[in-house]
Amino acid sequence: MCGRYAASRRPEDLAGIFEIEKWEPEETLAPDYNVAPTKEVYAVLDRALKDAADPRPVRQLRKLKWGLVPSWSKTPEGAARMINARAETVHEKPSYRRAFSTRRCILPADGYYEWVTGKQERDLEVEGKKKRPRKQPYFVTPADGSVFAMAGLYEFWRDRTLPDDHPQAWWATCSVITTEAESSPLAVSPADGPHTLAEIHPRMPLMLTPDRWDAWLDPARTDTEELRGLLAPPPSGLMRAYPVPTAVSNVRNNGPELLTELAAPEEGTLF
Numbered sequence: 347m348c349g350r351y352a353a354s355r356r357p358e359d360l361a362g363i364f365e366i367e368k369w370e371p372e373e374t375l376a377p378d379y380n381v382a383p384t385k386e387v388y389a390v391l392d393r394a395l396k397d398a399a400d401p402r403p404v405r406q407l408r409k410l411k412w413g414l415v416p417s418w419s420k421t422p423e424g425a426a427r428m429i430n431a432r433a434e435t436v437h438e439k440p441s442y443r444r445a446f447s448t449r450r451c452i453l454p455a456d457g458y459y460e461w462v463t464g465k466q467e468r469d470l471e472v473e474g475k476k477k478r479p480r481k482q483p484y485f486v487t488p489a490d491g492s493v494f495a496m497a498g499l500y501e502f503w504r505d506r507t508l509p510d511d512h513p514q515a516w517w518a519t520c521s522v523i524t525t526e527a528e529s530s531p532l533a534v535s536p537a538d539g540p541h542t543l544a545e546i547h548p549r550m551p552l553m554l555t556p557d558r559w560d561a562w563l564d565p566a567r568t569d570t571e572e573l574r575g576l577l578a579p580p581p582s583g584l585m586r587a588y589p590v591p592t593a594v595s596n597v598r599n600n601g602p603e604l605l606t607e608l609a610a611p612e613e614g615t616l617f
Contacts, residue, residue, distance in 0.1 A: 347430050348496070348522045348551040350594070351458040352379045352485070352605060353387060355493065357407055360454055363493055364390045364559070369407035380600045381455075383429045387412050389500055389520055391451040392563040403565055408500075410451075414521040415503040416441045422503060422517060431499060433525040433552055433577040437570050442521065445499040446573065448565045452554060453522055455494040456605070457487030459594055460547045462540060482611040483594050484546055488553075489533035489586040497523040497552040497562060497577070525552045525579055534586035538610050546587060555580050 354377035357369055381387060389410045392403035414428045431442045461481035488494055503517040527543040527550040535541045543550050554562055554576075561567060562576050589608040593599045 347524055347547065347549045348458050349383070349429065350597075351381045351494075351496075351551075352456040353377070353381055353454060354379060354456055354602070355454060357388070360388060360390070360407055360493075364407070364452070364454070365405055366390065366407045367405045368395070373407075373409040375409060377602075378600065379602055379604045380594055380597060381412065382597045383413050385412055386410065387453060387520070389451040389453055389498060390495075390559075390563065391449075391500060392565055403563075405563070408451075408518065410500055410518045410520040412453075412520060412522075414441065414445070414499060414501050414519045415517055417444070417501055417503055419503060422505070422519075428521055430524045430549075431521045433497075433523050436499070436523060436577075437574055442499055445501045445521075447568050447570070449500050450562055450565075450573075451498045451500045451520060452559060452563065453496040453498040453520065455496055455551075457485050457494050458496075458551055459483050459485055459590070460550075461595070462546055480592075481595070483590050483592060484540070484587045485590045485605060485607075486543065486546070486550070486585055486587045488584055490584075494551070495554045495556075495559065497554050499523065523552045523577065524549045525577065526550075528579065528582050528585070530582035532586055533583050534588075536588055536610070539589060540587060543585060543587065552577060553580050553584070 357374055386409050389408050392405055394401050395404050415422045436442045436446050461483050463481050498520050500520040505515055508515040527548055529542050529544040531541055540546045558576050589611045592612055594604040
């Protein structure tokens with residue numbers, strides 16, 4: 347799954363990476379090293395500009411809220427539970443299938459966090475001696491330092507309780523698409539820790555390699571089977587994972603220190 351990630355790249359950098367044609371400076375977000383559900387995040391999408399004479403899709407960097415609200419939903423309640431969409435079923439689930447057809451996006455990240463229960467902690471849990479085992483967070487990121495381009499969906503929802511001219515009348519929300527975690531060896535892994543992503547968690551965000559970006563973002567592509575073909579996992583061996591401070595477990599903590607690579611898991615969380 348993807349329940350927390352880091353996104354520190356500036357919009358100017360993202361504009362160069364994704365060939366952005368339009369973004370609004372007033373939508374600039376501060377670097378976020380602890381992105382949690384319901385937060386505002388950057389999304390790259392291709393969409394025609396409102397009221398523009400030219401109907402062609404324009405590559406945009408937009409600010410969306412993480413946690414998708416389907417257009418037909420009566421209320422935005424439940425958005426925090428709709429942060430992930432499974433690649434295997436995204437084309438058929440009522441909450442996602444319309445967005446999958448024409449409203450696909452890329453959510454740029456540095457990488458994502460996942461928590462592993464240490465062996466000693468798991469043993470105690472099995473023995474019934476500890477109900478809440480301490481978990482060691484790991485940061486998963488491209489080994490070459492490139493952007494982690496997560497496949498995503500976006501949707502618009504109208505709050506009918508507000509007038510048309512109200513600034514919060516329309517919600518723009520998104521979800522991350524997840525897939526089965528890789529069971530092949532990581533490009534770089536800690537000596538005392540997991541050696542595959544599957545050992546960390548059975549699911550992972552679906553990372554799109556640059557050769558798939560244009561096809562994924564193209565709203566003119568609506569054939570379900572063709573789109574499902576774009577959901578194939580990226581080549582193995584592109585990722586690395588390393589332990590980071592447990593401070594990231596508290597959503598109130600935020601800063602580059604959360605990405606500090608630890609020489610070994612923190613005491614009490616040994617893998």
